[in-house]
Amino acid sequence: MPQLKNYREVGVFDLISAPLNPIGAFDAEQFKKDVRALLAEKKDEQFLAVDLTGLDFVYSDAYNAFIQFQQEMEDRGGMFAVLTNNKTIVDGLRKAGLDKNIKVFALEADMMSFSLHAQSPEGESATESAGEPAAVASQNISAVSEPAPSPHLDRRTTGQHRRFTKSFNAIAKEEPGSKKKGLDVPFDDEPSSAKTVIIVVLLLLAAVGGTLAFFYI
Numbered sequence: 001m002p003q004l005k006n007y008r009e010v011g012v013f014d015l016i017s018a019p020l021n022p023i024g025a026f027d028a029e030q031f032k033k034d035v036r037a038l039l040a041e042k043k044d045e046q047f048l049a050v051d052l053t054g055l056d057f058v059y060s061d062a063y064n065a066f067i068q069f070q071q072e073m074e075d076r077g078g079m080f081a082v083l084t085n086n087k088t089i090v091d092g093l094r095k096a097g098l099d100k101n102i103k104v105f106a107l108e109a110d111m112m113s114f115s116l117h118a119q120s121p122e123g124e125s126a127t128e129s130a131g132e133p134a135a136v137a138s139q140n141i142s143a144v145s146e147p148a149p150s151p152h153l154d155r156r157t158t159g160q161h162r163r164f165t166k167s168f169n170a171i172a173k174e175e176p177g178s179k180k181k182g183l184d185v186p187f188d189d190e191p192s193s194a195k196t197v198i199i200v201v202l203l204l205l206a207a208v209g210g211t212l213a214f215f216y217i
Contacts, residue, residue: 006034010108011115013049013081014038026052028061035069046078047118049111057088063096070102079103083111 007016016038019030031050039045048069052058070080081103084090093099105111 007038010049011112012047012118013111013115014042014045014047015049015051015083015108015111018050018052018055026055026058026062028059028065031062031065032068035065039072044076046073046076047081047115048073048078049081049083049105052082052084052086052089055084055089056086058092063092063098066098066102070098074101081105081111083108 006019007014009015016031016034019027019034021027021030035048038048050066066080066082073080082089082093083105085106090099090104093102093104103114105114
């Protein structure tokens, strides 16, 4: 009759069921025997875990056994883990400083997820590189063209909150020979009547001077 196994495979881990003593507490001595039997069966064992689901606490002798097998799995290049979602046990592992070396899983699904990454190193590297931005090829940069301006952007409208601005291209060209007048020459001064009087006086003086010169000659 084949011997019944007291463990089950969960991902890369061999998960050992927690042995209990007559009062229902964790039996550390029986646990050591169960682990030794498993290691004798599997010489290449690297990932070992104990299922503490359903237990409310464990004594210090259990912690000592965990430390012993954690060190042995570490020497083999593997890991020792604990499966529990009980806060009292998790706090006890933390106070003993075991949470730094012993992996604690709350659910078997977490163990499976961890196992997938442990079995596929390429998957881990791919996951890490997935967060990095992809390099943009040079031909993609040259292929990008500036967006065409919207025809609505050149539309100039007037209104209560807008000011009309006249384009330089809309200024009419000055035709040769045309005379500027009015607002076209705002800075030109209109000829005054005083200038007209002065011109008339100068013309009269020139005429009188010419007459006198004629008689003296």
